[in-house]
Amino acid sequence: MQDLEQLSHQITDAIRKRDRPGLEAVLMADFVQIDEFGHRLGKEPFIAAVEAGEFEIEELSFESLSVEQFDETAVVCGVQRAQVRLPAGDRVEGRTAFTDVFVRAAEGWRLRLATSAELATGGMS
Numbered sequence: 001m002q003d004l005e006q007l008s009h010q011i012t013d014a015i016r017k018r019d020r021p022g023l024e025a026v027l028m029a030d031f032v033q034i035d036e037f038g039h040r041l042g043k044e045p046f047i048a049a050v051e052a053g054e055f056e057i058e059e060l061s062f063e064s065l066s067v068e069q070f071d072e073t074a075v076v077c078g079v080q081r082a083q084v085r086l087p088a089g090d091r092v093e094g095r096t097a098f099t100d101v102f103v104r105a106a107e108g109w110r111l112r113l114a115t116s117a118e119l120a121t122g123g124m125s
Contacts, residue, residue, distance in 0.1 A: 036117035
């Protein structure tokens with residue numbers, strides 16, 4: 001399960017750095033990301049959205065992280081905290097609950113499905 005925790009950190013690092021090759025390496029071809037509104041993004045649109053962000057991700061970390069493995073499938077869930085700097089220079093923090101579903105492929109664990117929902121922070125600053 002430690003390898004899944006490390007992979008989760010690798011994915012957040014790739015998102016923070018807008019690392020297309022890093023994301024392509026860990027997302028399955030049929031990867032889907034679903035947000036709290038039910039909007040779905042496939043692999044390529046998801047990576048493109050990460051690359052296109054008009055803000056600087058200063059921090060992206062886990063507030064909590066839990067891993068459950070079921071044979072060739074694993075579920076990683078928890079809460080992420082992000083701090084971003086907007087183009088005007090303002091800093092904004094946010095918290096997101098997430099669930100990631102991984103499948104063990106020939107080359108190792110790969111992310112197949114990611115869900116996320118923004119959480120209230122008691123005041124964003």
